Amino acid sequence: MAASCSLVCCEEERESDKAVIVRFSNGNVKNEDKLDFTLYKNMDEKNPRKKSRRILVAESDRLSYVGHTFGTGSMKCNSLSKYYVGVLNKQTNQMEVHSALLFNMQPVIPGETTESVKSADASQSYRDKVDSLIEAFGTNKQKRALSSRRLNQVGSDTLHHAVTSAANTVIDKKGLEALQHEVAEIESQGDLSLHLPPCNVNADTRENVYPFDELLSPVEFGALEQAGSKIAALTPEELQNMRNEGGCLSVLRHLDNMPTADELRDKTARCAFYLSLLLKLSRQRSVTRKFGQEDDCPRIIQNKLMRTFTVETFNNGRVQNIVSSSMRAKLAAYCLVLLLHMGHMTADLTLLHRDLGITEAKMTEVAKSMGLTLMKTPRDKAEDAALRDDHKQAALVLPLVKYDQFSERRKRKKMH
Known part of the structure; x- marks a missing residue:
């Protein structure tokens, strides 16, 4: 006859009581005893968006694996659901229930930049892709036109960057609403x-x-x-x-x-x-x-x-x-x-x-x-x-006096 076991819930959920469940994206690990796991948590515990961020690092002789609970590569189930895992104590036949965190462990290869290349490819527009084809397989006339257009674009980008930088500097010093009020004030000075x-x-x-x-x-x-x-x-x-x-x-x-x-x-x-x-x-x-x-x-x-x-x-x-x-x-x-x-x-x-x-x-x-x-x-x-x-x-005398609007005219300089 099988022995019965009882269920025990943890009264206080501490960081050390949480269980960690990992899943390796590139296959199964055969020698898990040789992995050295380290859990990092965000220091900004006052920020409600950052206090639950965790990073799990597993290091071996050949590769290092990293998993985190935030960002694009994290598992969305951590934010949508809450998971628990039971740990059976064979001596007392009591099962303790702990809160669990799920990590998707991905290998980290030094010098690998596949994510940056993929993001760059995804952000390329149709014009950029056509320019790449012209640069590789285009005629001499198409290449000269491409080079001329890029030179003009560099000049306009430089001017746009300078104007934007100057505008941001003025906005940071005075504030956007103060500038808007100054514009309205200048328009209403004559009335x-x-x-x-x-x-x-x-x-x-x-x-x-x-x-x-x-x-x-x-x-x-x-x-x-x-x-x-x-x-x-x-x-x-x-x-x-x-x-x-x-x-x-x-x-x-x-x-x-x-x-x-x-x-x-x-x-x-x-x-x-x-x-x-x-x-x-x-x-x-x-x-x-x-x-x-x-x-x-x-x-x-x-x-x-x-x-x-x-x-x-x-x-x-x-x-x-x-x-x-x-x-x-x-x-x-x-x-x-x-x-x-x-x-x-x-x-x-x-x-x-x-x-x-x-x-x-x-x-x-x-x-x-x-x-x-x-x-x-x-x-x-x-x-x-x-x-x-x-x-x-x-x-104040009735009727009120209506004064003529005097507009100052600047004298034009004579051209010699």
């Missing part, structure tokens, strides 16, 4: 209307031409209550310290002449804080999510600034928010509209372009695109030295 605040040309009052709610919604304006109260509580000494530290002149001018009425004073203080953030943002190149935190900027205002006045770019594997030149023009337009609402529909362009760090011509171009009336007013001698020159003013 500043794309970056202006919403305008109601048919408005009956000046305040409704550029509505205040389009600059700050009621929810956003309410979020500036705490910051506005701090601005309104600044003492003359603190304002002088801000001026000595190079504070924004447009903001300081309104803080020096704060209204006495509570409601109007609160609105001016909130607008002054928001204006200071816009001017500070215009001086930045790359903006992080920490922008405005040192000034106790509300989160809703911070998100509005990032969403409205920055552009997302991809650089070195990271997403960055940058303030491009077109966004600076947009910031200048929004700052100008905010100053109009703060100054009874009149704004000082000279102070604003200094705070923004742009040229006076650029600031004037923005004001003209908004249909504002330009004027110059002399300053008093008693004012600060930075203000002792003729300042250019912009006023």
Whole structure:
């Protein structure tokens, strides 16, 4: 009567508990005891695609065999199924079940390059095969034509390689999305209307031409209550310290002449804080999510600034928010509209372009695109030295002014 045996499953599956089943592709091995087997595993165990990669090497006196669980020569059954092998212990009549790996062992002959030759043959096109036939059996005329075509092809390939290398270098430095944005930015530089605040040309009052709610919604304006109260509580000494530290002149001018009425004073203080953030943002190149935190900027205002006045770019594997030149023009337009609402529909362009760090011509171009009336007013001698020159003013007067587009024509050089 045959003895009965019991089945025992391994509780913990360790690497040493796994069984290895090999199959030799070139025949059967007679003296398997003379083979020296070595199993290698991938060191990158954190990568889920690489942690299960194994290479099995069998060495003998004559040949070396290699099998692996990944790549073109591997057995697909390792990834599609899971195999187990039972090992019978004859002393206890218990069979232990272990996880198994299957390897297809192929001989490795030093200096053999059959795979590379096969891949090269498979990758040859119809034109390459015809050229090989012409080179071997073609007439002299066909061979000369083939040689001439190959010389021309070498020249075009060299040029194409140089252009591709230069383009890849520029893309690696700036990023593809940044280049695409620059192209769109260059195309839109001639039309500043794309970056202006919403305008109601048919408005009956000046305040409704550029509505205040389009600059700050009621929810956003309410979020500036705490910051506005701090601005309104600044003492003359603190304002002088801000001026000595190079504070924004447009903001300081309104803080020096704060209204006495509570409601109007609160609105001016909130607008002054928001204006200071816009001017500070215009001086930045790359903006992080920490922008405005040192000034106790509300989160809703911070998100509005990032969403409205920055552009997302991809650089070195990271997403960055940058303030491009077109966004600076947009910031200048929004700052100008905010100053109009703060100054009874009149704004000082000279102070604003200094705070923004742009040229006076650029600031004037923005004001003209908004249909504002330009004027110059002399300053008093008693004012600060930075203000002792003729300042250019912009006023919103109905109807809006339509300026003629001036296109500069370059003079042609005379040919002698």
